Amino acid sequence: MLYWLIIVPILIAVVNIGFFHSDSRKLILFSQLGVTLYASYLFYLVRTEGTVVDNMAGYPRNFAITLYADSISMVLVWLTTLLFLGLLIFAYSGDYFDSQFGFLYLTLQSLIIGLFLSTDLFNIYVLLEVSTVVVAILIMLRKDRQSVYDGMIYLFVSVISSGFWLFGVGFLYRTFGHLDMHAIAEVITEVEDPRSLILPFAFILTTISLKIALFPLSSWLPIAYGTPSAPPVIPAILSGVYETTGLYLFIRLTAMFSEVVELNAFFLIIGFITSIVGFVLAVAQDDLRLLLAYSTISQVGLITVGLSLGTDAGFWGSMYHMFAHALFKTVLFLSVGVLSHHYGTRNIYKIRGVMKALPVTGIAMTLGLLGITGAPLFNGSISKYMITYGSDNFAVQLLLNLINLGTLLYSIKFASMLFGKNTQPDELKDTNALHDVPQWTTLTFGLLTLVSGLFGTTFLEFLYGYSFDIQPMEYLEKSLIYLLLMLAAFALYRAWVRGRDLFAKIGYLQLSFNAMITAQVVFFLSIIGYMYLLT
Amino acid sequence: MKPLDFITGEIVGILLFFIGLYGLMTKKTIVKTIMSMSIMESGIFLFYITINFTEGAVPPIGQAQEAAFVDPVPSALMITAIVIGIGVTAIGLTMFMHYKQKHGITHWSRNRNQTGSGH
Numbered sequence: 134m135l136y137w138l139i140i141v142p143i144l145i146a147v148v149n150i151g152f153f154h155s156d157s158r159k160l161i162l163f164s165q166l167g168v169t170l171y172a173s174y175l176f177y178l179v180r181t182e183g184t185v186v187d188n189m190a191g192y193p194r195n196f197a198i199t200l201y202a203d204s205i206s207m208v209l210v211w212l213t214t215l216l217f218l219g220l221l222i223f224a225y226s227g228d229y230f231d232s233q234f235g236f237l238y239l240t241l242q243s244l245i246i247g248l249f250l251s252t253d254l255f256n257i258y259v260l261l262e263v264s265t266v267v268v269a270i271l272i273m274l275r276k277d278r279q280s281v282y283d284g285m286i287y288l289f290v291s292v293i294s295s296g297f298w299l300f301g302v303g304f305l306y307r308t309f310g311h312l313d314m315h316a317i318a319e320v321i322t323e324v325e326d327p328r329s330l331i332l333p334f335a336f337i338l339t340t341i342s343l344k345i346a347l348f349p350l351s352s353w354l355p356i357a358y359g360t361p362s363a364p365p366v367i368p369a370i371l372s373g374v375y376e377t378t379g380l381y382l383f384i385r386l387t388a389m390f391s392e393v394v395e396l397n398a399f400f401l402i403i404g405f406i407t408s409i410v411g412f413v414l415a416v417a418q419d420d421l422r423l424l425l426a427y428s429t430i431s432q433v434g435l436i437t438v439g440l441s442l443g444t445d446a447g448f449w450g451s452m453y454h455m456f457a458h459a460l461f462k463t464v465l466f467l468s469v470g471v472l473s474h475h476y477g478t479r480n481i482y483k484i485r486g487v488m489k490a491l492p493v494t495g496i497a498m499t500l501g502l503l504g505i506t507g508a509p510l511f512n513g514s515i516s517k518y519m520i521t522y523g524s525d526n527f528a529v530q531l532l533l534n535l536i537n538l539g540t541l542l543y544s545i546k547f548a549s550m551l552f553g554k555n556t557q558p559d560e561l562k563d564t565n566a567l568h569d570v571p572q573w574t575t576l577t578f579g580l581l582t583l584v585s586g587l588f589g590t591t592f593l594e595f596l597y598g599y600s601f602d603i604q605p606m607e608y609l610e611k612s613l614i615y616l617l618l619m620l621a622a623f624a625l626y627r628a629w630v631r632g633r634d635l636f637a638k639i640g641y642l643q644l645s646f647n648a649m650i651t652a653q654v655v656f657f658l659s660i661i662g663y664m665y666l667l668t
Numbered sequence: 669m670k671p672l673d674f675i676t677g678e679i680v681g682i683l684l685f686f687i688g689l690y691g692l693m694t695k696k697t698i699v700k701t702i703m704s705m706s707i708m709e710s711g712i713f714l715f716y717i718t719i720n721f722t723e724g725a726v727p728p729i730g731q732a733q734e735a736a737f738v739d740p741v742p743s744a745l746m747i748t749a750i751v752i753g754i755g756v757t758a759i760g761l762t763m764f765m766h767y768k769q770k771h772g773i774t775h776w777s778r779n780r781n782q783t784g785s786g787h
Binding site: 180255258259262263269270273275276278281284285286288289292293296299301303306307310312645646647650651654 | 759
């Protein structure tokens with residue numbers, strides 16, 4: 134059952150290669166519709182009848198290769214199919230959409246779904262490795278100088294980190310003789326010396342932390358997302374869906390080891406550092422894609438914080454924030470794609486007057502920005518409310534508000550494009566901009582951001598089966614805080630950020646390739662040291 | 669106990685892994701990066717195929733049960749991993765050759781050009 138979701142996209146991808154000289158886009162579009170419908174059916178099945186488990190080839194559980202869909206993974210699979218469908222409609226009229234792109238696109242979808250469903254640690258390694266290759270090829274689709282360089286950095290850094298994963302899995306297999314996550318989780322408490330698990334756990338966590346781009350392993354992310362020549366759907370996929378695979382693995386693996394080693398405090402601190410570094414660098418960027426890439430780092434840090442708080446509200450708040458982040462980040466990346474198409478630049482200071490020139494995209498951008506900053510009634514506000522609700526520690530609350538202030542800062546920088554005198558070059562002015570499918574797709578995602586906020590708690594219950602009551606008074610208080618932060622951010626932006634050299638200098642801070650690998654090793658060693666002290 | 673008993677496949681595997689990692693941390697040439705990556709992967713392969721090895725075990729072929737069977741899973745896994753490793757190395761080398769022939773660059777650099785083309 135579940136395997137159809139993985140096989141069908143691959144099969145269509147292979148068939149589509151046969152259409153080398155003709156148009157295969159309709160085939161891809163209809164297969165995507167089918168996959169989305171089937172995923173919706175499976176989602177319904179999981180919600181009504183509980184977890185679906187598929188053992189391949191009829192071997193008993195723990196020995197077979199297993200596909201496992203519970204409410205968490207199925208929601209993410211469903212979200213993946215929805216986003217891929219939406220992005221396909223966005224890309225449909227793009228000049229880059231040929232059968233080669235279609236092949237890579239569908240393969241990536243199948244691999245990502247496989248990552249969400251698989252419980253076999255070695256299978257996950259294979260899926261990670263192959264998806265890395267596919268993403269690297271997608272990044273350098275146009276083969277210009279910068280994109281090949283970026284693709285190489287991304288490929289090598291990710292492959293090396295998957296090597297860490299493989300090594301860690303080897304240690305686990307030596308200890309337990311199992312490769313299945315759930316099988317290991319069952320027997321993990323029988324280990325006599327918890328210190329014998331430090332090495333495999335540290336190896337595996339290094340890989341996952343690199344995948345979700347936690348500080349100091351986040352340097353590859355702006356390189357991969359910010360490639361100038363990549364089509365706009367690619368950073369949208371990477372940020373909306375591919376990023377989520379790392380977080381999903383983080384949830385699963387920390388749950389697997391939680392009986393033996395508890396690392397919540399460590400990841401709480403790392404999450405805060407990641408988030409703060411992310412927004413500081415985001416504010417410093419002039420390039421729209423880089424700004425959004427750093428903001429992804431910041432949001433991922435926030436999600437990690439929520440997951441590490443150790444409370445129910447924090448955990449489900451983070452789950453919902455993953456969902457919300459996929460939506461609003463897709464909106465923003467797609468609107469950047471539309472803008473650079475209509476303005477011929479991606480420099481934030483050269484684009485003005487979006488509201489007048491492209492009202493549809495302007496509205497979509499506004500919705501996306503309100504979502505990311507957690508404005509009242511938008512989905513970001515629900516998830517951020519839940520994350521703050523998950524902790525009663527004063528310092529944590531303060532830092533969460535600081536992060537929100539940072540989010541507002543770069544959002545205001547982003548929003549400054551909406552108004553002012555239209556700077557669109559005359560040759561790119563398009564009278565037909567209202568009947569543009571990509572723009573309306575972007576707006577649809579923007580409206581989803583609003584809808585999933587208006588009916589936040591209903592959505593939460595519908596998706597995960599977790600009911601959460603929002604206290605109206607507290608929500609109102611949070612909304613007031615939001616308004617205050619907004620004013621503060623606006624003042625800060627006007628007085629300090631705009632046109633300062635300091636931020637421009639920060640923006641160019643970047644690790645070289647060797648430094649990225651060194652950062653991986655340092656992270657690995659420090660996590661070993663921390664666990665050694667802990668046990 | 670022989671003097672070189674501590675040189676088992678596992679230990680050598682771990683050593684190779686970290687030698688490769690050292691190369692990745694220090695070498696700025698792209699070709700050397702690819703070579704170090706291969707060394708690192710070889711270390712992992714060696715580690716896998718020697719874990720859970722018992723003296724005198726036989727390959728799991730046929731029905732005869734005169735001795736304990738070797739665990740076949742790690743070898744099966746490593747066949748897959750080696751194939752993937754070769755694929756990745758090939759892709760890396762292809763990218764590098766393309767890059768060198770077109771732009772004449774062989775080292776990792778820090779300079780970034782964000783203006784670029786396309787959209």
